[in-house]
């Protein structure tokens with residue numbers, strides 16, 4: 250654990266050591282306390298440096314210990330920060346890699362902070378459903394002021410060393426030998442007064458409008474993290490720093506921590522944190538896994554199609570410094586596509602510069618534009634991103650087979666087409682992988698990696714590693730229609746449309762689901778995705794008939810209920826944001842601000858009358874059940890079919906790709922919060938009343954689990970031997 254050694258010139262260096270990220274476990278805190286005590290008592294020691302082993306200062310409290318009973322936790326980190334600060338010998342933190350959460354709080358207890366240029370600091374506790382509870386909410390505002398502290402504490406944002414220097418969080422940034430520099434600084438300040446370096450003793454510099462600032466932050470977090478309590482508690486803790494002396498502020502911090510800890514949010518968010526890491530550890534039924542199969546290196550890539558998705562994918566690759574060849578089918582499209590890519594590249598370069606990367610122009614991989622397939626001869630991977638058309642995709646893959654080197658991986662960016670059918674026209678079906686990016690592809694974190702029947706484990710390993718290199722979360726899913734994310738999503742959207750057919754207001758449905766915490770309601774989401782795209786998808790996957798029949802009562806397709814509304818709106822050129830009108834109207838085509846549309850309301854009431862729909866106004870609680878329980882139910886069906894490895898995969902897909910509120914853990918975790926028997930009973934009731942909606946028919950897996958009570962999600966797999974991955 251913490252190691253303690255003398256440096257000849259009277260500086261003790263204490264190294265935090267708890268691989269892989271030097272998280273502050275009880276044992277490490279105890280060891281650190283012991284090492285500090287020894288250094289303080291040792292008269293030969295005149296200054297102390299705290300650093301982290303293997304180039305990482307500290308990633309904060311050990312999250313795995315959060316559920317440990319408090320009596321087993323050992324000394325509180327808070328006491329340690331006070332011990333350090335009140336020590337008469339100067340203490341310098343040498344920050345390499347990361348100083349996050351409790352790691353930064355520890356550094357704030359030190360009198361000085363030296364950071365390596367590539368280090369990042371931050372207080373991400375809010376993202377774990379808690380707040381910085383070892384004095385971070387009290388010391389940081391005293392160091393950098395209220396406004397900057399509020400931003401850091403309520404967003405959990407990681408700040409690169411240069412920005413941290415500008416903010417005043419660190420005293421010095423160095424390019425190398427951080428520990429040596431910290432030792433030099435420690436020696437230099439021996440004997441100097443430490444009063445001004447003891448943050449707890451400093452006043453908080455408050456701007457005159459501090460209350461307005463706090464109120465503004467509150468409005469912002471209520472919107473940004475709808476339904477979550479920790480961001481609001483963070484603001485309350487900072488407010489305490491403004492109004493109360495340090496010790497009182499600390500009491501408030503602890504009170505708020507305990508309040509949050511008694512809610513479900515910390516457990517849900519921490520589950521989501523580990524789930525994100527779990528999904529990277531893929532295993533196939535054959536036994537091949539992330540541990541046993543090495544990915545192939547990707548030195549060069551090509552992207553085919555420079556529409557919205559293709560352009561975003563090019564930027565993602567360039568950001569990961571992978572040289573890209575970007576191909577379009579004709580001069581006109583190449584011209585449009587290359588302009589879009591260059592403008593996005595410029596924006597990314599600017600962003601990187603603002604983040605303090607001085608050589609930003611050199612830090613994006615080169616992009617070359619071409620019309621010539623021959624240029625793809627030597628690339629390591631091709632990602633095809635043309636529009637969703639099987640015939641076109643097959644033609645491209647047939648062509649690629651003849652051109653690309655035999656070792657090249659061929660990926661298709663599709664949101665639901667059959668990977669095996671595409672693979673069947675190639676000379677290398679084992680190297681065909683589905684890579685379902687989410688728009689905008691250079692920003693969204695999720696990448697569904699689709700395993701086709703023939704896809705080899707090396708291809709999977711390579712695609713999963715590529716996801717990581719692109720800074721994305723790769724989730725391995727099976728090759729079922731619409732894959733996992735969209736398979737659940739179409740049912741949810743359909744449920745929302747049925748509610749509108751039954752006389753409910755779409756704005757109320759959106760608002761209810763946003764209040765639940767979803768990033769946007771279903772109708773706003775449809776407008777963003779494009780109603781034409783969704784309609785095409787409904788038709789393609791048998792959820793609706795292709796032909797339109799406005800006004801005629803044909804609301805069933807193969808005895809399943811479906812709605813014609815999407816198709817009718819498309820017929821009227823209401824495609825959503827892109828056409829300036831869809832479920833809502835927008836200030837212009839491409840506009841973002843959704844406004845209620847009186848035309849649509851008139852149209853809907855006529856439609857309702859002509860089609861003789863039953864009127865069924867439902868409560869907010871029922872809107873949530875009706876819309877969200879189909880996601881959960883289909884999630885269980887996905888597990889039954891073996892199309893995802895576990896409930897964690899579904900939760901990660903929803904948290905990172907569909908704006909599901911992480912403070913509920915994800916749809917599957919949320920089901921366990923509500924209680925599986927409750928979810929089942931509600932689904933049974935809704936299905937009985939609506940036997941023409943198969944999405945409501947409870948899955949057998951859900952039934953089997955609910956029969957066991959409400960077993961914790963972690964036990965689902967063990968309890969049901971029959972459930973197995975078919976990836």
Ligand SMILES: CC(C)(COP(=O)(O)OP(=O)(O)OC[C@H]1O[C@@H](n2cnc3c(N)ncnc32)[C@H](O)[C@@H]1OP(=O)(O)O)[C@@H](O)C(=O)NCCC(=O)NCCSC(=O)C[C@@H](O)CCCCCCCCCCCCC(=O)O
Pocket residue numbers: 269270272308309310311312313318319325326347349350351352354373374377380381382383385506507510523526527
């Ligand atoms: C650090 C990272 C940036 C590294 O990223 P990278 O991509 O390199 O790697 P991975 O993310 O894959 O991580 C590698 C590996 O490490 C594990 N891990 C990472 N961080 C932690 C951690 N903090 N704890 C444990 N494990 C961690 C990760 O799971 C991987 O493991 P694997 O097995 O899969 O290899 C990145 O990981 C990152 O961003 N990490 C999160 C950093 C973070 O969020 N830190 C904040 C932690 S919370 C905190 O610090 C709280 C503090 O404010 C202290 C509060 C004190 C509270 C004490 C409670 C007493 C209160 C008294 C009231 C009592 C009430 C009661 O009893 O109930």
